[in-house]
Amino acid sequence: MRSSVLVLNAGSSSIKFALYAVAHVTIDAVEICRGKVTGIGTTPAFDAESGDGQGLSHRPLDPSGISDHASALAVILDFLHEAFPDQKVDAVGHRVVHGGPHHFQPLLLTEANEAELDLCAALAPLHAPHNMAGIRAAQAAFPAVPQIACFDTAFHRHHPWVSDTFALPRNYFDEGVRRYGFHGLSYEYVSQKLREIAPDVAQGRVIVGHLGAGASICGIREGRSVCSSMGFTALDGLPMGTRCGQIDPGVLLYLLGEKGMSVEEVTDLLYNKSGLLGLSGISSDMRTLEKSDDPRAREAIDYFAHRIRREIGALAAVIGGVDALVFTGGIGENSPLLREIVCQELGWLGFALDEEKNAANEIEIAAPSSVRCFAIPTNEEIVIARHTARLAGYASSAA
Incomplete structure (x- = not known):
């Protein structure tokens, strides 16, 4: 079996995924495939393509069977098992929109720090609750695999104070009411x-x-x-x-x-x-x-x-x-x-x-x-894969 990192980006009605091959001696993660389940709870569909852009699957899904992130993830995992049986998921990396005032590095998830992230949901109501739903679905599917959160706010955490503060009484800044930046x-x-x-x-x-x-x-x-x-x-x-x-x-x-x-x-x-x-x-x-x-x-x-x-x-x-x-x-x-x-x-x-x-x-x-x-076309998934591979003990590094 070959080692892989699975990257998940859970939204309100979708889960995007990408699978990357990693090895202890590699200089970077290599994309195997990517895809998504959309329309969770309404008109779900599944799409996937290979790392070189070749279409692998495109099909509607039964609405009665795809009602939440767990059922959507099950579709993804069934596809990966059938299409790439020699790939073993050794770590899962998650896009998490908001890390709050305390998290600005990729984070190995634990019960304690997940509770902290739940408190950030009010700061990103369109994204954070769904990010956490995706995390919990992945934990149920891979109970013994490390789960790593990568934050959209992290890149901005070295701003000078004047870039991050609002002209409110200073205690609000200390409580976390500040500019975080995203993407x-x-x-x-x-x-x-x-x-x-x-x-x-x-x-x-x-x-x-x-x-x-x-x-x-x-x-x-x-x-x-x-x-x-x-x-x-x-x-x-x-x-x-x-x-x-x-x-x-x-x-x-x-x-x-x-x-x-x-x-x-x-x-x-x-x-x-x-x-x-x-x-x-x-x-x-x-x-x-x-x-x-x-x-x-x-x-x-x-x-x-x-x-x-x-x-x-x-x-x-x-x-x-x-x-x-x-x-x-x-x-x-x-x-x-x-x-x-x-x-x-x-x-x-x-x-x-x-x-x-x-x-x-x-x-x-x-x-x-x-x-x-x-x-420049962006690629958030490869960034997550790199961080996840490093925290999981692989040598993958930024190109």
């Missing part, structure tokens, strides 16, 4: 990849935009996060697929007081009915908006681009300039239109795109005279 696993991967692609700028001043259904921007200097657009929760900063992004707190007081909305109603509004969906009234999906002739679709795209430019300008001021700009995430990697709109107004920072390279989604998309600009 850290993605930023960690991109920072590592940039050292391969452009080592001359990777240790300089880099701004990375993780742009997808969840979206944020991070200012990085000498390979370390200095400031992020996301804050106490994954609501702040940029507008997202269904999340509002930055909003005047007075609006929330107005909704609660004058409009008589409950906390639950405001929570639903901010997390599920705002962002690109709320602005356009059409869709939360950038691909749908780009194809639409409805002027509200273009207005939503323009607002998204406006907020991205605003954050880029702010982060450039914080990190003292910019030597490279990186687009990543589902939209950042795949939307030439959005990259074009964003960079059209960034000439004052030295940015200009090469139209052909941008249209082809090449890795480096800057014009010859421009400050360096990249579109």
Whole structure:
């Protein structure tokens, strides 16, 4: 049997997975396959592909049999056992969105620290409870296998105090009311990849935009996060697929007081009915908006681009300039239109795109005279696999 690391990313109605081969002598984990179960509790389906992108399975699942994360994980494990019988899962790595104020390194899970993570659920209500459900399903499936949590907040835990605090009485900061930043696993991967692609700028001043259904921007200097657009929760900063992004707190007081909305109603509004969906009234999906002739679709795209430019300008001021700009995430990697709109107004920072390279989604998309600009596909799973392999006693290391 060959040693493997299973990576799980449990969401509200899905589990994404990736299987990596590891060995004591390897320099890195090697992806065997990846896939997902979606539509848990509604219209479930299973998809899987090999590490080189070849389709392995695509099929609907019986809704009556896929009602929770445990039943979804069972489908994944049945597939892995049948497709790769020579692979033995020796460790499981989990994406956990929020580590709270105390956890900023990959963590071997125990009963005690799991209880601590449960307390973080209120800080990331869209993600944390489902992350923990995935962990418990994996523990039941692999009771003797180490389970490792890798935190999306960890990459940002070295911020200067001024980047993390709110102008509230200081005791709130001490209690954990602070800016945490998210998408850290993605930023960690991109920072590592940039050292391969452009080592001359990777240790300089880099701004990375993780742009997808969840979206944020991070200012990085000498390979370390200095400031992020996301804050106490994954609501702040940029507008997202269904999340509002930055909003005047007075609006929330107005909704609660004058409009008589409950906390639950405001929570639903901010997390599920705002962002690109709320602005356009059409869709939360950038691909749908780009194809639409409805002027509200273009207005939503323009607002998204406006907020991205605003954050880029702010982060450039914080990190003292910019030597490279990186687009990543589902939209950042795949939307030439959005990259074009964003960079059209960034000439004052030295940015200009090469139209052909941008249209082809090449890795480096800057014009010859421009400050360096990249579109780098992210890979959070390999980061989790590397951390998990190390904590489980293997020699896997970042490339």
